[in-house]
Amino acid sequence: MTQFRPPSYNAIPPVVKNLIMLNVLMLVATWALKSFGIDLTEKLALYYPGSPHFQPYQFVTHMFMHGGFMHLFFNMFALYMFGRVLEMVWGPKRFLIFYFITGLGAAAFYTLVNYIELSSLxxxxxxxxxxxxxxxxxxxxxxxxxxxxxxxxxxxxxxxxxxxxxxxxxxxxxxxxxxxxxxxNIPVVGASGAIFGVLLAFGMLFPNTQLMLLFPPIPIKAKYFVIGYGLIELFLGVRNPGSHVAHFAHLGGMIFGFILIKFWNRNSNSFY
Structure with missing residues (x-):
């Protein structure tokens, strides 16, 4: 008889593992091809639809591009810390759907805000x-x-x-x-929209889980962390509309994550 063993908390489930690997490979490919005069960012980053560099597929491909090692590290670290828990709760299929919908929703929301700003410009x-x-x-x-x-x-x-x-x-x-x-012609890269959706989902599913901040090193409940992070992104997006950080994409990921979770939960008292 085969003995059942529950998955280890430290194990990386398949979708999170493959997403991390794909993002790492894309950054390495970006570095490698640049030495041959090939700029992947120009092809795969998300540009405003009025830009000559824009292509529809960029709404997906920009999610796997990053501006550098630290940008990649913090996104993938958050995906590892919070995404693996969600995938274990929801299962691979639902987590992957959530990840892409929040990422695409973040890009759409950012594009809308960008349209309003550029119309004024x-x-x-x-x-x-x-x-x-x-x-x-x-x-x-x-x-x-x-x-x-x-x-x-x-x-x-x-x-x-x-x-x-x-x-x-x-x-x-x-x-x-x-x-x-x-x-x-400012390109947008990164999985941050989907990552902020993941943060939002973790805060909704596990609101009272204690998280330890790095700066300052104090414990905080997940629900307060998510709310505070969302308010900071909203403030920075309004205060610095010309910033190279896509704050409204981050906020868009949280908004679409909230809507999707509420939709899934409309006839149930649980999220899974």
Whole structure:
């Protein structure tokens, strides 16, 4: 008779293990192919649909791309710590469905927010082109170009000394159009949207589980950790809309994770 042995808590279930392996392989491939002049990020990262680099498949492929080792490490560490518990509770199929829906939902939510921001930026560009002035350019740069190069401020100052100079008008127009193009061509990479969905799910399924923070090193219940993390992401997303960190993608992963769990749980008192 074969003796039954329950799975070890430290064991890595198949979906989490394969997701970690795939993400690691993609980062290694990105590094390796770059030496041959092949930029995987340009092909597989998620670009805004109005960008010339955009392809529909990027909504999936960007989830397996990362900006560097530390970006990959923290995402995969969270997937290992929290994802394996969810997979053991839900099973591989349901966990994989949850992972991809939250990742795709995060990308969709981020794209929507990006659309709203870029629509506002287009309106500002159109207003500048209609009535170009150094004062308007100064305001535009402060709002849309963080840490601008010194030559940008030299252009503004020189233009103020000669407000009717057509050369400065042309340079200012080219600059605002270049900023719009740059914003449209910012790539998004990482599994963070799905990872934040996993964090949300863990907080909902195991709300009173004690987690130990690293900074500061204090215990906190999972439900408070998730709520606090979500509020921080919302604050940072609103406070720093031009940030290179896709805060609204993180928030989108949590929102879609919450909706999906509520949908699964609509006729039951348990999540599994």
């Amino acid at each position: 287009r309106d500002s560009v159109a207003a500048f082109i209609n009535t170009p002035s150094p004062e308007l350019l100064s305001t535009f740069v402060k709002e849309h170009l963080k840490n601008a190069s010194p030559w940008v401020y030299d252009l503004i100052n020189n233009w103020m000394d000669a407000p009717n100079n057509p050369a400065y008008i042309n340079q200012g127009t080219e600059l605002v159009q270049r900023i719009l193009e740059m914003k449209m």
